[in-house]
């Protein structure tokens with residue numbers, strides 16, 4: 001196996017799932033920024049369940065922070081903790097690691113990160129992944145930086161420290177011009193929150209406005225679902241390559257620190273990561289997923305009795321498939337609501353058990369029926385293989401898998417923790433080999449063009465200049481993952 005991920009700074013590859021990413025949130029101009037941030041992070045919990053943190057600033061008590069492993073609801077609901085976080089301005093982060101330590105192993109890698117500069121303190125929360133982080137870290141360490149964590153995101157703080165600019169937003173601009181890869185960042189100073197998206201806008205970030213007893217407050221969030229929970233109004237998306245600097249006094253100012261580029265938003269946000277009640281690119285994620293299901297039904301029809309989703313993320317696509325095909329929709333698999341979005345399993349047997357703990361077949365419904373199972377993705381095939389066994393055990397006559405994304409054949413280096421390439425089913429098997437491996441009657445994936453049509457690109461994917469990042473399907477990386485290439489990762493062109 002190629003050891004293209006190993007470096008002293010890399011995590012141990014102990015996990016096999018395509019996991020979520022991180023969620024970032026910030027607010028200014030409210031009486032208790034920590035309460036708003038805790039609510040916002042709770043709404044973004046699907047983006048990261050390993051750990052969460054909040055940093056606030058209060059004119060009298062200065063900066064304070066709490067960073068903990070686990071869920072927001074367990075860490076940021078008790079009064080004692082919240083009393084430690086006073087102030088009208090704050091930012092927060094929920095983490096799924098892509099770099100540095102994984103899981104609940106090193107609290108020092110939990111964000112937001114904080115730095116004290118000549119002009120005052122600043123904290124940053126980062127969603128994404130820096131593709132030249134190893135190179136930057138080496139350079140910074142050689143020049144005297146003392147790192148506190150093993151996270152890629154910490155490089156930004158050190159780059160800011162080395163900048164000669166006189167204020168924090170300008171130092172951030174300097175720092176981020178050196179950073180490659182994907183970043184949606186929410187940062188704060190004593191009086192301002194700052195939101196930035198990388199030039200390609202790979203990760204989402206939105207701006208909201210919240211009226212409260214203290215007047216008008218401003219909010220930055222990974223997704224709009226976190227605006228809803230605090231009663232904030234969705235104003236707009238932060239644009240790719242844009243930096244907004246927001247204070248209660250001056251409102252929102254927009255800056256363009258980078259050279260303008262054509263955007264390459266992550267197409268998988270539409271398929272899986274974002275919450276279905278969020279708005280992305282002017283459209284509800286739910287609506288897009290239903291469209292994906294409709295496209296899939298057009299591309300890959302099959303005669304069957306029932307369309308059943310693999311809950312939760314397969315549900316809207318299954319509804320779309322059913323509406324388009326006219327085959328009735330049914331809840332053939334029931335999800336245990338007490339299981340988190342992703343069950344992190346250390347071994348194959350526990351992994352299989354994880355699927356059983358989370359999903360169960362509705363036996364009475366599927367017996368003797370030809371079932372179409374719709375899921376959003378097949379990564380390693382653990383979920384699909386187990387579900388197929390369970391549904392055949394329950395007496396289904398046929399099982400047809402329909403997948404709402406193309407085969408995942410390449411790792412993501414932009415903020416989603418994917419297994420090594422060798423562990424991705426589609427990296428080593430053709431669609432027919434995967435069908436045999438999973439032991440199903442048929443297996444079809446939506447085409448890349450079909451997916452583009454479903455997200456609103458009527459002409460499909462423009463191969464000369466793709467409208468989205470789709471590297472995990474196409475191997476076409478919009479930013480070269482330079483650290484990985486140095487460690488031996490083979491790009492498609494090199495194969």
Ligand SMILES: O=P(O)(O)OC[C@H]1O[C@H](OP(=O)(O)OP(=O)(O)O)[C@H](O)[C@@H]1O
Nearest residue numbers: 312313341342377378379380381382383
């Ligand atoms: O092929 P695999 O390696 O099994 O990975 C693919 C599965 O993982 C995800 O589900 P997950 O259970 O993580 O989250 P969900 O509840 O949001 O669907 C995804 O929705 C697929 O069902």
Ligand SMILES: NC(=O)CC[C@H](N)C(=O)O
Nearest residue numbers: 021022097098099127128
């Ligand atoms: N998923 C993410 O966006 C992770 C952010 C950052 N790279 C970390 O590992 O903490």
Ligand code: SF4
Nearest residue numbers: 266412469470471472
């Ligand atoms: S590689 Fe896939 S998951 Fe990663 S940013 Fe691109 S489309 Fe999204």
Ligand SMILES: [Mg+2]
Nearest residue numbers: 310311312313
């Ligand atoms: Mg799933």
